[in-house]
Amino acid sequence: MSTRTHAAMVPTFAAAAVLLTLGLAAESELRGEDSAPRRPPNLVIIFADDMGYGDIASWGHPSIHTPHLDQMAAEGQKWTSFYVAASVCTPSRAGLMTGRLPIRSGMCSDTRRVLFPDSAGGLPDEEITIAEILSGRGYATACVGKWHLGHLPQYLPIRHGFDRYFGLPYSNDMDRVASSPPGRQAFLAPEISFWNVPLIRDAEIIERPADQTTLTKRYTEEAVRFIRESRGQPFFLYLAHTMPHVPLFRSPEFVGRSLRGLYGDVIEEIDWSVGQVLQTLREEGLAENTWVVFTSDNGPWLSYDEQGGSAGLLRNGKGSTWEGGMRVPCVMWWPGRIPAGSFVREMGSTLDILPTAAHLAGAEVPQDRVMDGFDLRAAMFGTGPSPRNHMFFYRGRQLYAVRLGPYKAHFITQEPYSANANRQVHEPPLLFHLEVDPGEHWDVASAHPEVIAEIRELVARHQAELQPGEPQLDKKITQR
Numbered sequence: 137m138s139t140r141t142h143a144a145m146v147p148t149f150a151a152a153a154v155l156l157t158l159g160l161a162a163e164s165e166l167r168g169e170d171s172a173p174r175r176p177p178n179l180v181i182i183f184a185d186d187m188g189y190g191d192i193a194s195w196g197h198p199s200i201h202t203p204h205l206d207q208m209a210a211e212g213q214k215w216t217s218f219y220v221a222a223s224v225c226t227p228s229r230a231g232l233m234t235g236r237l238p239i240r241s242g243m244c245s246d247t248r249r250v251l252f253p254d255s256a257g258g259l260p261d262e263e264i265t266i267a268e269i270l271s272g273r274g275y276a277t278a279c280v281g282k283w284h285l286g287h288l289p290q291y292l293p294i295r296h297g298f299d300r301y302f303g304l305p306y307s308n309d310m311d312r313v314a315s316s317p318p319g320r321q322a323f324l325a326p327e328i329s330f331w332n333v334p335l336i337r338d339a340e341i342i343e344r345p346a347d348q349t350t351l352t353k354r355y356t357e358e359a360v361r362f363i364r365e366s367r368g369q370p371f372f373l374y375l376a377h378t379m380p381h382v383p384l385f386r387s388p389e390f391v392g393r394s395l396r397g398l399y400g401d402v403i404e405e406i407d408w409s410v411g412q413v414l415q416t417l418r419e420e421g422l423a424e425n426t427w428v429v430f431t432s433d434n435g436p437w438l439s440y441d442e443q444g445g446s447a448g449l450l451r452n453g454k455g456s457t458w459e460g461g462m463r464v465p466c467v468m469w470w471p472g473r474i475p476a477g478s479f480v481r482e483m484g485s486t487l488d489i490l491p492t493a494a495h496l497a498g499a500e501v502p503q504d505r506v507m508d509g510f511d512l513r514a515a516m517f518g519t520g521p522s523p524r525n526h527m528f529f530y531r532g533r534q535l536y537a538v539r540l541g542p543y544k545a546h547f548i549t550q551e552p553y554s555a556n557a558n559r560q561v562h563e564p565p566l567l568f569h570l571e572v573d574p575g576e577h578w579d580v581a582s583a584h585p586e587v588i589a590e591i592r593e594l595v596a597r598h599q600a601e602l603q604p605g606e607p608q609l610d611k612k613i614t615q616r
């Protein structure tokens with residue numbers, strides 16, 4: 137992890153040319169046992185939206201049927217302490233794409249927590265994305281699904297390293313039409329016409345409102361087509377489902393399938409989609425050279441009751457810095473490389489995917505800026521521990537909590553969607569031992585002042601090097 141902090145304002149293409157030289161350490165990864173260069177592995181990230189820690193059968197859900205995710209986990213690896221960079225969509229996705237906390241890119245805010253259709257900001261050009269790093273190594277790249285890192289032309293995926301894009305530029309509950317039923321009623325019996333969201337191919341709107349009932353199916357078809365077309369070269373597929381973010385929609389074949397109701401139907405269609413992707417990789421003979429990661433962008437949206445998911449035994453959900461907001465299910469799969477049926481109980485994060493992918497591709501991790509990710513290869517392959525021993529939990533631009541080893545200190549807590557009246561500052565911080573107490577019930581602060589002192593030192597070091605990025609989420613389009 138670099139600790140140099142000078143501003144990087146060079147254009148992305150120049151940065152990519154300088155940074156994507158072949159690193160010596162990375163090169164060894166590209167050689168087989170006979171030292172012959174081999175093709176770098178493909179990367180597939182399947183990103184659900186607002187799916188909780190407890191929404192997969194093999195992670196404890198009693199009535200949602202997820203045979204494909206369960207098989208993926210049986211053949212692959214479950215990460216049980218895997219975190220996103222923020223508990224809401226936009227900053228979480230910025231962290232995934234850049235390997236940097238959203239405070240550094242400016243992709244977080246205390247007033248507007250995500251981007252909206254009237255937002256003028258987006259992921260800055262000087263940020264380096266996973267797609268830019270991998271395309272610099274000859275990968276074909278596709279973004280299929282929800283982007284939410286800026287809908288104006290200069291912020292779309294095709295301007296951030298992706299060769300192609302097919303999906304919604306922001307959340308499916310935005311662009312709500314005035315004639316839709318009031319309040320929550322629109323979500324209880326959702327109809328396509330209630331939300332005027334656009335479906336985009338590359339940079340063109342091709343359908344509006346998007347037919348959300350078939351989005352999961354069409355994203356899957358697009359993903360499968362991209363894999364088949366790219367089989368002759370390394371590729372990166374970012375498949376970011378719009379579901380199960382409300383309003384919930386599923387294809388006709390999945391209507392009434394699940395014991396868990398509409399939400400369960402939606403998860404079961406996503407599970408079907410996972411099966412389609414893995415089956416395509418097998419059919420094309422690519423499974424043993426493809427790293428697949430399944431995870432979610434944040435925890436379940438609990439305030440939507442039955443329309444939201446479950447964080448299992450974790451506390452709270454989307455929007456909060458409790459575990460239920462930021463610890464997500466994560467399954468990794470790579471037959472022949474990742475030990476089948478394995479678990480990693482140490483920490484990992486979506487922030488770690490960029491550096492890990494860079495090492496696997498033989499690309500260098502950016503050196504001209506602070507990176508927040510770690511190389512997870514040793515933990516994935518079962519040859520060593522995870523290098524991640526801490527995690528910062530931001531809400532907007534403020535640090536609310538920190539995990540160090542098994543302990544998590546909450547300096548500030550707040551209900552996920554509420555005014556500041558609900559905000560509580562804790563001095564000393566609340567302290568939980570997450571291995572004994574993953575549900576964050578029993579405060580052990582008074583018994584462990586030495587742990588709190590160590591966490592305070594970590595925070596002081598972090599804040600001393602932190603240079604917050606120019607805020608992107610508060611800018612509004614003045615003329616619409």
Ligand code: MG
Pocket residue numbers: 185186224225381433434
């Ligand atoms: Mg989300």
